[in-house]
Amino acid sequence: MTVMSTFDATRRASKISVVGAGSVGSSLAYACLIRGSADLVSLYDIAKDKVEAEVADLAHGTQFTPASVMGGADVHDTADSDVVFITAGARQKPGQTRLDLAGVNAGILRSLMPQLVEQSPNALFVLVTNPCDVLTVVAQQATGLPANRVFSTGTMLDTSRLRWLIRQWANVEQRHVHATIVGEHGDSEFPLWSTANISGVPIREWAVDGEQVFTEEVLADLAHEAAFAAYKIIEGKGATNYAIGLTGARLAEALLRPGRSVLPLSSVMTNVHGISGVALSMPCLVSRDGIEGVVPVSMDADEIASLKASAERLRDTLSSIS
Numbered sequence: 552m553t554v555m556s557t558f559d560a561t562r563r564a565s566k567i568s569v570v571g572a573g574s575v576g577s578s579l580a581y582a583c584l585i586r587g588s589a590d591l592v593s594l595y596d597i598a599k600d601k602v603e604a605e606v607a608d609l610a611h612g613t614q615f616t617p618a619s620v621m622g623g624a625d626v627h628d629t630a631d632s633d634v635v636f637i638t639a640g641a642r643q644k645p646g647q648t649r650l651d652l653a654g655v656n657a658g659i660l661r662s663l664m665p666q667l668v669e670q671s672p673n674a675l676f677v678l679v680t681n682p683c684d685v686l687t688v689v690a691q692q693a694t695g696l697p698a699n700r701v702f703s704t705g706t707m708l709d710t711s712r713l714r715w716l717i718r719q720w721a722n723v724e725q726r727h728v729h730a731t732i733v734g735e736h737g738d739s740e741f742p743l744w745s746t747a748n749i750s751g752v753p754i755r756e757w758a759v760d761g762e763q764v765f766t767e768e769v770l771a772d773l774a775h776e777a778a779f780a781a782y783k784i785i786e787g788k789g790a791t792n793y794a795i796g797l798t799g800a801r802l803a804e805a806l807l808r809p810g811r812s813v814l815p816l817s818s819v820m821t822n823v824h825g826i827s828g829v830a831l832s833m834p835c836l837v838s839r840d841g842i843e844g845v846v847p848v849s850m851d852a853d854e855i856a857s858l859k860a861s862a863e864r865l866r867d868t869l870s871s872i873s
Contacts, residue, residue, distance in 0.1 A: 564590035565807050568629035568674075569799075570667065571639030572596035572605045572622075574789075575679060578796030579636055580620065584609055587617030588803040594622035595629050596639070632671040634806050636799055637690070639663065640680040645786045650682045650737060650868050657689045657872050664693040675806055675841045678703035679799060683736050684817045685868050687830035691819055698819040699841040705817030705832035706732040706740055708798045713742055713777040720773065721757060721764055723749060730754065731815050731848075732777060733832050734861035740832070741861070742774050745851045802837075811838045818842045824855050826862045829869065 567589040569580045573596075580594045594609070596602035606622040613619055622628050629635060640656035660680070667676065676696070678686045683703035691701040709732040718725040730747035734740040747754040757764045765773075784791045805812040817832040823845050834846040850858070 566591045566593060566632045566634075567803050567807075568593040568595060568632040568635045568667075568671070570595050570629065570635065570637045570663070571680070572598065572602040573638065573642065574792040575642075575795055576636075576638035577605050577609075578792040579638060579679070579799040580605070580609060580622075580796075582793075582796040582800035583803055584613070584616050584618050584620055586800045586804070588800045589633065589807055590618055592618055592620045592622075593628050593632065594620065595624070595626060596622075597624055599624035626666050626670060629667060630670040632674045634677060634803050635667055635671055635674045636677045636679055636803075637663070637667070637686075638679045640686075642681075642790060645782075650685070650864075652680075653682050653685050653868050654872050656680055656682075656686060660686055660689050661693045664690050668694050668696070674700075676701045677799070677802065677806075678817075679795065681736070682865075682868065684830045684832075684865050685872070687817055688819055688828075688869055689872075691830075698821070699843065702816050702818040702835075702842050703736070703830065704795065704798055704802060705736050705830075706734070706815045707802060707832075708795050709736060709740055709777055710815050711794065711798065712780050713773065716773045716776055717747075717749070717754070717765075720769065721749060731834055732774075733815060733834070733854075734858055735831055735865055736817060738778065739857075739861040739864050740778050741854070741857045742770075742777070743848065743850060743854055744770055744774075745854060746849055805837045806839060806841065809839075811836055811843070813837070813846055816842060818845075820845075820862070824850070824858055826859060829862050829865045831858070831861055831865060 569576045580592050583592045609620045640659050687703045714728045717728045727750045731743050732740050749757050754765050781791050813834050814837050815832045816835045817830045819830045820826045836843040
């Protein structure tokens with residue numbers, strides 16, 4: 552049985568579907584619901600009792616939200632979506648890397664994606680399930696859709712983590728921090744320190760009372776902490792869910808509302824610094840058409856080398872599951 556809250560069906564409304572009612576999917580649906588990221592949020596999972604309970608719990612609070620919710624264990628609940636987030640799959644356990652999940656989640660995705668495309672042939676499809684870079688390639692191959700319509704949240708969350716850490720270290724408001732993590736959403740990701748800045752001041756030049764705040768040692772520590780933050784959270788509570796839920800909701804808004812945004816997302820590359828055929832994160836121009844293209848940000852030689860190394864790591868994983 553599909554559970555649905557009160558919804559005005561007299562007009563064409565924007566619709567987000569979230570596939571997978573685990574901790575990540577439910578948090579993403581909740582974030583979209585309370586932010587009003589779309590008019591209608593649908594939560595789908597094959598675990599009938601679980602998904603119906605989650606949808607009912609969400610629906611009971613819609614008196615206080617700008618959006619409505621529906622969902623259940625029927626894939627038809629995802630029909631006519633504008634954006635489909637895929638969170639279904641085996642989740643990362645303590646001690647596992649994201650790439651350890653590749654084989655099992657690729658198998659799930661190859662079966663799932665054609666069903667979702669059949670229900671929403673014009674949707675944008677966003678991979679959240681890890682390893683999201685590898686699965687973005689799998690999803691595109693399974694559907695034949697263009698790269699601008701199949702992509703992942705990539706390093707959007709990692710970038711948010713990094714900016715929060717920089718904010719804490721510099722003691723400034725986060726809106727003044729401009730820094731981006733690129734590459735794999737995983738252990739080989741790295742910040743673009745060459746262009747990072749606080750209100751236009753290069754981060755390596757940020758000083759307090761004449762003293763450099765961000766030494767090379769500090770930058771290395773911040774990069775490591777941002778890249779490996781998920782492991783600590785998973786060890787402590789079993790999953791990361793709230794921050795990725797908010798990340799997905801913000802991305803949905805960029806995809807559904809007028810205008811264009813620049814966000815670090817993972818899509819299949821075509822000759823980006825000589826990299827093709829793998830998905831990894833770079834700052835991308837994002838709109839209702841999905842990913843319009845990679846923004847040509849300046850990168851120094853070491854950063855380009857790190858990007859290529861990240862790409863090769865992902866290519867090796869793709870080869871192992873093909």
